[in-house]
Amino acid sequence: MLPFLSKRLLVALLVCVTVSALSFGLMFLSGDPAIAIAGSGGRAEDAEAIRVAYGFDRPLIVQYLDWIGSALTGDLGQSIYFNVPVTEIIGNRVGVTLTLGFVSFIVALAIAVPLGVAAALRPNGWIDRIALVIAVSGQAIPSFWLGLMTIVVFGVWYGMVPISGAESWQGYILPVIVLSYYAIPELMRITRSGMIDVLATDYVRAARAKGLPMHLVITRHALRNAILPLVSLAAVQLGQLLSGSIVIESVFALNGLGRLAWESLLRSDLPVVQAIILILSLLYVVLTTLADVLNATLDPRLRGAS
Amino acid sequence: MSEIPVETARPGLWRKMRGNTGVLIGGTLLALIVLIAILAPVLAPHDPIAQDLTRRLLPPFWHDRSVPEHLLGTDHLGRDYLSRLIYGARVSLGVGLGVILVSGAIGITLGLLAGYFGGKVDMLISFAITTRLSLPIVLVALAAVALGGASLTTLITVLGLLLWDRFAVVTRAAAQSLRHQEFITGLRAIGASRARILFLEILPNMRATILVVVSLEVANVILLEAALSFLGLGVRPPTPSWGLMISEGRDNILFDPWLIALPGSALCLLVLAVNLFGDGLRDITGPARK
Amino acid sequence: MTDMMLDIKNLQVSIPTDRGTLNAVRGVDLSISAGKTLCLVGESGCGKSLTATAIIGLLPRYAKVTTERFAMAGQDLTARTEARLAKMRGRDVAMIFQDPTSTLNPTLTIGRQLTEGVMRAERLSRKEADARAIEMLDRVGIANPAARLVQYPHGFSGGQRQRIMIASALMGRPKLLIADEPTTALDVTIQAQILALLDELQSDLGLSLLLITHDLGVVASIADEVAVMYAGRIAERAPVKDLFRAPQHPYTRGLLAAIPVPGQTPRGSELPAIPGRVPGLVGPLKGCAFRDRCSFAGEICGQDPVPGHAPAPGRFVECHKAAEVAA
Numbered sequence: 001m002l003p004f005l006s007k008r009l010l011v012a013l014l015v016c017v018t019v020s021a022l023s024f025g026l027m028f029l030s031g032d033p034a035i036a037i038a039g040s041g042g043r044a045e046d047a048e049a050i051r052v053a054y055g056f057d058r059p060l061i062v063q064y065l066d067w068i069g070s071a072l073t074g075d076l077g078q079s080i081y082f083n084v085p086v087t088e089i090i091g092n093r094v095g096v097t098l099t100l101g102f103v104s105f106i107v108a109l110a111i112a113v114p115l116g117v118a119a120a121l122r123p124n125g126w127i128d129r130i131a132l133v134i135a136v137s138g139q140a141i142p143s144f145w146l147g148l149m150t151i152v153v154f155g156v157w158y159g160m161v162p163i164s165g166a167e168s169w170q171g172y173i174l175p176v177i178v179l180s181y182y183a184i185p186e187l188m189r190i191t192r193s194g195m196i197d198v199l200a201t202d203y204v205r206a207a208r209a210k211g212l213p214m215h216l217v218i219t220r221h222a223l224r225n226a227i228l229p230l231v232s233l234a235a236v237q238l239g240q241l242l243s244g245s246i247v248i249e250s251v252f253a254l255n256g257l258g259r260l261a262w263e264s265l266l267r268s269d270l271p272v273v274q275a276i277i278l279i280l281s282l283l284y285v286v287l288t289t290l291a292d293v294l295n296a297t298l299d300p301r302l303r304g305a306s
Numbered sequence: 307m308s309e310i311p312v313e314t315a316r317p318g319l320w321r322k323m324r325g326n327t328g329v330l331i332g333g334t335l336l337a338l339i340v341l342i343a344i345l346a347p348v349l350a351p352h353d354p355i356a357q358d359l360t361r362r363l364l365p366p367f368w369h370d371r372s373v374p375e376h377l378l379g380t381d382h383l384g385r386d387y388l389s390r391l392i393y394g395a396r397v398s399l400g401v402g403l404g405v406i407l408v409s410g411a412i413g414i415t416l417g418l419l420a421g422y423f424g425g426k427v428d429m430l431i432s433f434a435i436t437t438r439l440s441l442p443i444v445l446v447a448l449a450a451v452a453l454g455g456a457s458l459t460t461l462i463t464v465l466g467l468l469l470w471d472r473f474a475v476v477t478r479a480a481a482q483s484l485r486h487q488e489f490i491t492g493l494r495a496i497g498a499s500r501a502r503i504l505f506l507e508i509l510p511n512m513r514a515t516i517l518v519v520v521s522l523e524v525a526n527v528i529l530l531e532a533a534l535s536f537l538g539l540g541v542r543p544p545t546p547s548w549g550l551m552i553s554e555g556r557d558n559i560l561f562d563p564w565l566i567a568l569p570g571s572a573l574c575l576l577v578l579a580v581n582l583f584g585d586g587l588r589d590i591t592g593p594a595r596k
Numbered sequence: 597m598t599d600m601m602l603d604i605k606n607l608q609v610s611i612p613t614d615r616g617t618l619n620a621v622r623g624v625d626l627s628i629s630a631g632k633t634l635c636l637v638g639e640s641g642c643g644k645s646l647t648a649t650a651i652i653g654l655l656p657r658y659a660k661v662t663t664e665r666f667a668m669a670g671q672d673l674t675a676r677t678e679a680r681l682a683k684m685r686g687r688d689v690a691m692i693f694q695d696p697t698s699t700l701n702p703t704l705t706i707g708r709q710l711t712e713g714v715m716r717a718e719r720l721s722r723k724e725a726d727a728r729a730i731e732m733l734d735r736v737g738i739a740n741p742a743a744r745l746v747q748y749p750h751g752f753s754g755g756q757r758q759r760i761m762i763a764s765a766l767m768g769r770p771k772l773l774i775a776d777e778p779t780t781a782l783d784v785t786i787q788a789q790i791l792a793l794l795d796e797l798q799s800d801l802g803l804s805l806l807l808i809t810h811d812l813g814v815v816a817s818i819a820d821e822v823a824v825m826y827a828g829r830i831a832e833r834a835p836v837k838d839l840f841r842a843p844q845h846p847y848t849r850g851l852l853a854a855i856p857v858p859g860q861t862p863r864g865s866e867l868p869a870i871p872g873r874v875p876g877l878v879g880p881l882k883g884c885a886f887r888d889r890c891s892f893a894g895e896i897c898g899q900d901p902v903p904g905h906a907p908a909p910g911r912f913v914e915c916h917k918a919a920e921v922a923a
Contacts, residue, residue, distance in 0.1 A: 011436065018437045026449055140578035142529050144536050145552055145570035152563045202698040208654055209693075210713035210764065211686025220712070224703050236439075243442030247533050261445055262537060265452045273449050280442040288440070300748035301702055 413473025
């Protein structure tokens with residue numbers, strides 16, 4: 001397990017470094033970030049002042065090392081728009097995104113896994129048909145549109161739940177429904193196909209030959225093995241829910257990271273955007289690495305000879 | 307008698323539906339939408355960007371207040387909604403196609419190199435894939451479009467540069483398995499050049515696989531373009547993009563929900579068609595899996 | 597029902613397919629006395645594995661199974677319910693399968709897999725169950741059994757895994773053991789060891805053994821009785837010596853073309869190839885299924901029913917031309 005782990009961690013570390021360089025470099029896409037900040041209609045003197053103030057006149061590599069060095073000590077720079085530390089702004093917003101992402105993730109898993117298992121137990125049965133409809137529609141419906149439509153139907157027509165903001169927990173109901181619906185199809189598909197594969201294996205048949213009742217065969221023998229591919233996908237999905245909630249946050253006017261990134265882009269607050277991209281990327285790396293480790297503990301074959 | 311549900315000799319429902327019928331339904335629908343996009347100038351009853359402020363927010367035909375010359379009503383600037391919807395298909399399909407050309411070229415080349423050469427080349431390219439996967443795609447695309455100046459060209463370039471990963475992953479795997487097949491070994495033995503082997507022998511052998519990825523990615527791109535345009539950082543007004551139309555309809559969501567419902571439905575239909583087609587293809591061409 | 601461990605009359609298994617209903621098992625009669633070994637032989641696709649799987653009740657639900665009489669380990673299961681059969685699995689009847697590399701769950705320890713059945717069925721404590729697992733592992737020749745309980749399957753060789761599977765099957769102290777080609781997936785030298793082990797366990801524990809195989813060498817060395825299966829029916833059934841000495845069905849004759857003698861046929865010798873093809877079993881089948889490949893075949897062989905004969909006590913053969921073949 002150790003060589004596997006250390007290799008996995010080394011790759012993760014390298015990815016982190018590359019990602020940080022990319023999110024740093026992204027800001028120079030427009031050519032001159034100073035002009036981007038000052039606005040294309042801004043005066044040349046303003047741009048020059050900004051260039052000096054933010055150190056854009058230094059060589060790129062120096063700027064990067066400076067940025068990443070501070071980032072390692074927890075300093076992600078100053079917001080140009082608010083003129084307060086980026087970490088402070090992000091700290092205020094991250095809670096909404098994490099809540100939304102995790103709750104949607106749990107809801108999606110709680111629906112997708114049992115449904116996938118039930119569909120696999122009786123392929124072509126009515127549960128399987130329902131699951132198929134959910135999967136096909138879930139993958140075709142754009143989540144921002146679904147969000148707007150739920151607002152129209154539930155919020156406006158029936159006045160049942162708040163349609164924007166996260167002042168109360170009810171404000172999360174619609175966004176969670178929409179986001180989990182987005183995540184369910186893939187999770188369900190992989191559960192279903194994993195389950196079908198595992199149920200056809202000899203060891204499941206052997207377990208039944210031992211006289212184990214079906215529910216034990218499913219929980220102890222089948223699910224445990226079917227879940228292996230699910231773990232990796234779940235990590236990816238959680239990462240996507242956290243980073244992809246940007247659209248949903250804007251639809252439901254939730255003040256999370258995604259909305260912050262969007263607003264910051266519109267007001268050229270580049271340090272904030274950089275920081276958010278970096279944080280989301282790192283989060284993804286951490287999640288997928290954790291998934292690999294979890295997989296290794298679940299599957300003794302990956303642990304090396306025991 | 308027994309409860310154990312082993313996959314049967316009968317093809318499963320999923321396979322059947324997403325197999326032949328899927329390809330049939332998806333393909334027909336897709337062909338129809340493509341046809342509409344191509345024939346947009348002929349089909350559209352009005353100029354999609356011509357404003358008529360005296361006829362703003364007319365409702366679609368099922369409404370009492372509707373007028374016959376605007377079958378699906380007008381938007382907040384009095385533009386004919388049906389015409390905008392028809393032209394919107396052009397944007398969705400055009401961006402989809404444009405992005406696929408860029409991302410496909412990048413992804414397929416990288417995948418071929420990684421799969422065929424293995425070793426260090428493979429390590430490097432696999433690392434690039436891992437890195438790319440860890441980037442928050444919507445956010446990076448938004449930032450890149452915002453900084454690069456929003457235009458159709460930027461949008462296509464940015465998405466093309468970002469979405470090559472699935473092409474690379476699939477091509478890499480296919481190239482790995484093809485590499486050791488006899489006809490390739492034979493070609494190497496007679497001294498065929500690497501480029502020839504890669505692009506003239508191996509590549510044509512994965513046509514089916516690549517076609518599947520193309521269709522799945524087109525759906526992905528169409529949804530992304532809509533999302534970016536919805537956020538105001540994709541297609542610029544007054545170009546009629548479905549995502550943009552949904553965004554513009556938001557202000558009138560309370561009283562004229564069809565402004566959102568119509569372009570969204572069009573989007574769903576197109577993505578559904580592409581997905582059905584792609585999944586069906588995958589089931590037909592791929593190994594016998596569910 | 598006195599000393600019959602297994603008694604089946606007219607077992608039928610049919611499976612729906614795209615092309616129609618596949619009548620894979622078309623009326624099989626089988627019986628095994630207590631403490632005896634019955635070998636079920638036949639080419640692949642003849643329905644022998646389906647027969648075994650149907651007996652223990654593990655066929656997928658879409659397979660349709662009917663019997664005229666079905667008794668096992670002293671219980672009449674003719675009007676059987678899945679629940680009753682489920683109670684018997686692992687206790688009265690156990691099964692071992694072809695490929696030991698895939699029959700053990702890779703994510704559970706050996707100990708857990710051995711004990712989970714009996715802990716539930718006999719309400720044994722962890723300690724008692726472990727003790728029995730150690731006893732059984734020792735019995736099947738796994739060295740240092742106590743230490744093995746905490747290990748995972750991937751550390752074991754194919755032969756060891758099959759021993760573990762056998763130990764697992766013995767955990768519930770079954771009266772009838774069904775072994776579905778238990779050595780096919782193993783090396784030839786290991787095959788001999790596993791067979792010797794099965795043979796030894798069978799006589800030591802007084803097990804009844806239903807052994808499915810296509811290996812005539814195995815049959816010769818281990819069987820008390822042999823049933824030869826062809827296209828979903830029993831073509832011939834006889835005590836092992838009688839069958840090898842005087843086969844009465846043309847198909848058996850073909851199989852024994854070299855007239856091997858019990859004890860002299862080398863293990864691992866495959867069934868000899870008989871020219872021609874097995875008829876498709878989708879839809880109804882008229883007359884004798886073997887007639888296209890049979891050198892004795894004549895006009896009459898296309899007729900139903902194919903008559904069964906009992907040329908000697910304990911023998912059975914189903915053939916239109918039985919008299920001619922025996923002559």
